[in-house]
Amino acid sequence: MSTQTSSADPAPTLAEIRVPRETVNDDTVTIQDWHVSHGDQVKARQLLVSIETSKAVLEVEADAGGFVQILHGKGAEVPIGELIGRVLATAPAAVAGASTEPPRSPGGTQPGNGVNGSRGAASTPVRSSNRLRDRQQGTVGAGSGSVAPSDPRADARGSVEASADGPGTHVLPDRPAASLAISKKAQALIDEHRLDAQTIFAGHGLVREVDVIRHLESRIADHQREHPAPPSPATIARSAPIEPRAAASTVNSAYPTKSRGLFGDAASSAKDRGNRSVLWLAWNYFWRNWLLGNLARWAPRGVILPIHRMRGVKMGRDVFIDPTAIIETAFPENITIGNDVRITAGCVIMSHIKAPHYLRESGLVPVVLKPVILEDHCFIGVNSVVMPGVTIGKASVVTSGSVVVTNVPPYTMVQGNPAKVIKQFPKPA
Amino acid sequence: MGHSVLSVFSPVNDPRTLLPDPLSNFPAxxxxxxxxxxxxxxxxxxxxEGKLFGTVHTCIGQEFVGVSVSRCLNDRDTIFSNHRGHGHFLSYRRDILALIGEIMGKSCGVCGGRGGSQHTQIDGFYSNGIQGGIAPVAAGQAFAHKLKGSTGGGGGIAVVYIGDGTLGQGALYESLNIxxxxxxxxxxxxENNLFAQSTSQTQTLAGDINARAEAFGIKAWHSDTWDWPKLLDNMRACIDEIRRTGRxxxxxxxxxxxxxHSKGDDNRPQEYVQPFFDRDPVNVLMKRYxxxxxxxxxxxxxxxEIEAAVAAADAAPWGDVRMDEHKPGSAHEYHWQHRTFEKEKGVAAVRKGLEHGLECHPNLVLIGEDIESPYGGAFKATMGLSTRWPERVRNTPISEHAISGIGNGLALCGMIPVVEIMFGDFMTLCADQWINHAAKFRFMFNDKVRVPLIIRTPMGGKRGYAATHSQSIEKHFVGLPDTQVLCLNHRYSPTLLYKDLFASIDRPTLVIENKILYGQNVNPDPPPGFDLIFTNERFPTARLKPDTNEHGAGAGTDxxxxxxGGVAVDAEEAVIRLFNDEDxxxxxxxPTRLYPFDIGVLEPSLRQSRRLLIVEEGQGFVSMSSEIIAQACERLGHLGLxxxxxxxxxxxxxxxxxxEQLCLPGANHIVTKALEVMREHANVQR
Incomplete structure (x- = not known):
């Protein structure tokens, strides 16, 4: 609505100009024409404005003499009862654009030109203040702007064909220009990050919260491309597996049962130990697993990550590991964690399986030693277990209490024991 | 029986006073x-013998009525007969095999076994087993004859046979009046045979029979079949007068x-019926000759001839019930396209469509209550049309049954009647014509006729017209095979819809306009972020398609x-609010076509969203929305909708x-339900 309200105008209102209800059909009407200009002096009962309804053209006259203030201009569409102007005691303040032809409201329709009789602005005294002029002739008379094809019959035949494929239709895709709508949640994010939505999302239709988030993500990605950070260990792990020795897959047990040494079953066989010496094992147990492992569980949050790094866990940036999480008890160097990974309370990430003597030696449950890779943006819910050899793909979620035994593809949510895919996230392009 | 037998016989019409040799005077x-x-x-x-399925209404004793009428008719005339129409049929067209075959239900029957005893049709002869309802249809046929006569086609007359039982039907008097x-x-x-099924006229008929017609200013004649030579003369004089005066x-x-009446349901005592047997004209002739x-x-x-016909019918195969549309492989492939039309008020667009129809189709007729100018209809949709086409735009009395019946009659005679029912609530009065006549003719007359009847009516509330002028009762009129029900909305031009309808009309069509729509703009411009597209059907489904920037599958539409119909406006408001406030x-x-409805148009969207919300202004119990959900479940139930x-x-x-706002669907209700369906489906695997 184009409202030129001069709220500061002190002139007292002598009469209000409102849209009268004349028909049951319309909730809104169109202002066809103002016969006076903003600021004109008018007499009582002078014709002021023509209003087009679905039924007729209403003509509204001044209830009192004075100066006209126009609030809704020609072509505006206004609801019944709306105040469209006033008659003031003194001349209203001139408003830009409201002098003679106030700007049309954006939703306004073009009034039919055949209907509008050119009534002069001269004061014509009439009995009632609202007069109804029948539009009958204007509606169906010749040249009323209605359907009048040159060959009516041909038009009737062509009508159906046209609906399938002809003039008046054009093929998709063809998006109307300059149509962008932003939801409130998206707008909040846009405001928060001071984004230029019209430029960023030009060519989009609806902009949702998720669209803004994706934009922010891609901005971070661009930033990282321009300022490369040390590569994520997960990426390295993917391209070249950690160490052939450590990545030794299944170690079969064929060693004698009696040789139980100083370190009990830990010193069982060279193969079981990943071909490491017994001394290394002792060091390993004492330093990396017993001391540092327990320290990590009791350490303040700030030192958990350095401790795990000291233990040999390969880790990217922005990682969170809860103190109660267990990151491999014996072979921490087999664990690779990417950037922005969150491992929550009670999680157990294991890279080896070592069953009791009987099962191992009978070959029922061989010893397993496989690397575990948690790629960037993974989320491991509380009390989840990740078993040896598993790779959890980028931006995947392991929900609480799950036991992951197989690889998890990127952008997936898994749940249960054994963990199964329950949801696929949309992947960014 | 309180009836005096002798009162119907007078010395004048005593059959013994016959002509010297009727057989040589009236052999045919x-x-x-x-x-x-x-x-x-x-x-x-x-x-x-058990060869007839169903029943058989015989006209034994009444033969001369049909004989007296048909001998005066020509090719242009039409006859509408009733449930007791064998005599009328044979006197119009002496085709014994066609009739016997039909009653035996064989494909050699005149309607292929679809119509049976009560529903036969051949050339200008029609019959239907509905008492009263056939009277306005015949009046409509007469109107068509008159209109064709006035445009140089040569006018025929219409005949309708009614019994004395039909005198109890209101539609008859509506028709007499018009x-x-x-x-x-x-x-x-x-045909005054004194009994309606088993009930004597003395129990049901008040006043005088002919006075009824005379009260409407219609000339009433009186004959009887016992003095059949006089009946033949009277009938000829009567029909000649109709042709001469057009009255x-x-x-x-x-x-x-x-x-x-039918078979085995005669409880009249023998001593009552016997005198009629003795004086029956055919019996008298048989005795005499x-x-x-x-x-x-x-x-x-x-x-x-009869035995040959029975043998031929016995040997003939059974017919078929399939119609053209039932043929397999007609599943529609939906393509989406843009359409351009003018933004204007709904009522103006409707008026333009009607104006176009009158301009382009000389056989199009508009009838309805108060539609003539200067009033131009209760909602002004026909404003000005009667001044330009006074012959073809007619005000009617308040007789919804009769005017819809007249529509049926016009449609049977090749016109395109457009009947305006002032309020959709009054459609209940047209139900007989819509259900028992319009929807049935094409099938039961074995695909030989088309009924291009159009009924336009506004439905819907939000205008404060209360219980009897605000309803949306389209659910009572959808689902009749061979009809279609269209509805207007603010996103597709009524002008285009009516143009396409007039150009393609071949079946009874109910067009539901919405009172709210009349005053609203029909708007081709979508709101920001949406695209307005249409299916490539004749009566397209408009779609406000969200313009989302999605990459993965399953994440586009919620x-x-x-x-x-009219609630599309509220739904659109809700859609915009759901996006703005709830993301x-x-x-x-x-859709602009409610019946037939095909869920296929929704399928791609439903596969993505798996959440369906239907907004309907009428009552929900056994309604369009139930139907859509049923179809969706049948087609896509495995997705867990x-x-x-x-x-x-x-x-x-x-x-x-x-x-009223509490009761009728509005944007608030839609938003609430949408959030409900979102919550329900939030935890389902996607």
Whole structure:
């Protein structure tokens, strides 16, 4: 609505100009024409404005003499009862654009030109203040702007064909220009990050919260491309597996049962130990697993990550590991964690399986030693277990209490024991 | 029986005062009468033999009525007969095989076994087993004859046979009134056989029969079948007068049905029926010509024809019930496209469509209450049309049953009637014509006729017109095979819809306009972020398609919304609010065709969203929304759809605005239900 309200105008209102209800059909009407200009002096009962309804053209006259203030201009569409102007005691303040032809409201329709009789602005005294002029002739008379094809019959035949494929239709895709709508949640994010939505999302239709988030993500990605950070260990792990020795897959047990040494079953066989010496094992147990492992569980949050790094866990940036999480008890160097990974309370990430003597030696449950890779943006819910050899793909979620035994593809949510895919996230392009 | 038998016989019409030798004076008439009698008797025998499925209404005793009428008719005239129409049929077209085959249900029957005893059709002959409803249809045929006559086609007349039982039907009097007022060349033949099924006229009929017609200013004639030569003369005089004056006429013919109404349901005592047997004209003739070789030869010839027909019908195969549309492989492939049309008020667009129809189709007729200018209809949709086409735009009395029936009659005679029913609530008064006539003719007359009837009516509330002028009762009129029900919405131009409808009309069509739409703009411009597209159907589904920037599958649309008719405006408001406030993306479908409805148009969207919300302004119980959900479940149930409906609350519509807003679906209701369906489906695996 184009409202030129001069709220500061002190002139007292002598009469209000409102849209009268004349028909049951319309909730809104169109202002066809103002016969006076903003600021004109008018007499009582002078014709002021023509209003087009679905039924007729209403003509509204001044209830009192004075100066006209126009609030809704020609072509505006206004609801019944709306105040469209006033008659003031003194001349209203001139408003830009409201002098003679106030700007049309954006939703306004073009009034039919055949209907509008050119009534002069001269004061014509009439009995009632609202007069109804029948539009009958204007509606169906010749040249009323209605359907009048040159060959009516041909038009009737062509009508159906046209609906399938002809003039008046054009093929998709063809998006109307300059149509962008932003939801409130998206707008909040846009405001928060001071984004230029019209430029960023030009060519989009609806902009949702998720669209803004994706934009922010891609901005971070661009930033990282321009300022490369040390590569994520997960990426390295993917391209070249950690160490052939450590990545030794299944170690079969064929060693004698009696040789139980100083370190009990830990010193069982060279193969079981990943071909490491017994001394290394002792060091390993004492330093990396017993001391540092327990320290990590009791350490303040700030030192958990350095401790795990000291233990040999390969880790990217922005990682969170809860103190109660267990990151491999014996072979921490087999664990690779990417950037922005969150491992929550009670999680157990294991890279080896070592069953009791009987099962191992009978070959029922061989010893397993496989690397575990948690790629960037993974989320491991509380009390989840990740078993040896598993790779959890980028931006995947392991929900609480799950036991992951197989690889998890990127952008997936898994749940249960054994963990199964329950949801696929949309992947960014 | 409180009836005096002798009161119907006067010395003048005593059958003993016959002409010297009627057989030589009226050979054709007597042959037809005898044929009817012998065919009816053979049909009764076939029934006893178990060869007829259903029942058989014989006209034994009434043969001369049909004989007297048909001998005066020509090719342009039309006849509408009733449930007791074998005699009328044979006197119009002496095709014994067509009739017997039809009653035996075989493909050699005149309607391929679809119509049976009560529903036959051949050329200008039609019959339907609905009492009263056929009277306005015949009046409509007479109107068509008159219009064609006025444009140089040469006018025929219409005849309708009614019994004395039909005198109890209101539609008859609506038709008499209009026929008289509009000077329609229609003959009402009242076969007064004293009984309606088993009930004597003395129990049901008040006042005088002919006075009824005379009260409407229609000339009433009176004859009887016992003095059949006089009946033949009277009928010819009567029909000649109709042709000469173009005015309707009423002809009461006293007669008597000697056999049961149907089969085995005659409880009239023998001593009451016997005098009629003795005086029955065919019986009298048979007795008189017992020894006449000419009569004997005629009887033998007819009997041979009948036996040949029975044998042929017995050997003939059964017919088929499939219609063209039932053929497999007609599943529609939906393509989406943009359409361009002018933004204008709904009522103006409707008016333009009608104006276009009158301009381009010379056989298009508009009838309805108060539609003539200067009033131009209660909602001004026909403003100005009657000044330009006074012949074809007519005000009617307040007779919804009759005007919809007249529409049916016009449609049968090749016109395109557009009947305006002022308020959709009054469609209940047209139900008989819509359900028992319009929807049935094409199928039961074996695909030989088309009924291009258009009924336009506004439905919907939000105008404060309260319980009887605000309803949306389209659910009572959808689902009849071979009809279509269209509805307008603010996203597709009524002008285009009516243009396409007029160009393609071949079946009864109900167009539901919405009172709210009249004052609203039909708007081709979508709101920001949405695209407005249409299917490539004749009556397209408009779709406000969200323009999302999605990459992965299954993340585009949250809810698929279907809005039927005028509530599309509220649904659109809700869609925009759901996006702005809740960050939800809805795909809004606004079909313009309610019946037949194909879920295929929603399928791609539903596969993505798996949430369906239907907005309907009428009552939800057994409605369009139930149908759409049923179809969706049948087609896509395996996806685990969740569905909700927004419909009117289960009570009549109140008058006060705040109360009405509580009852009818609005944007608030839609948003609430949409959030409900989102919550339900949040945890389902996607």
């Amino acid at each position: 008439e007597l042959k037809t009468a005898l044929t009817i009698r012998m065919v009816e008797q053979r049909l009764l025998k076939l029934f006893s 026929a008289s007022k509009w000077d329609l060349p229609v003959l009402f033949v009242n 309707p006429a009423w002809h009461r013919v006293d007669t008597f049905r000697l056999m049961a 017992e020894a006449d070789p000419r009569w004997k030869a005629m009887e033998t010839e007819i009997a041979a 809810i698929t919304i279907v809005a039927l 939800l993306v809805c795909d809004l479908f606004m 969740s569905a909700r409906r927004v419909t009117a609350t289960p009570n009549p519509i109140p008058a006060a605005r705040p109360l």
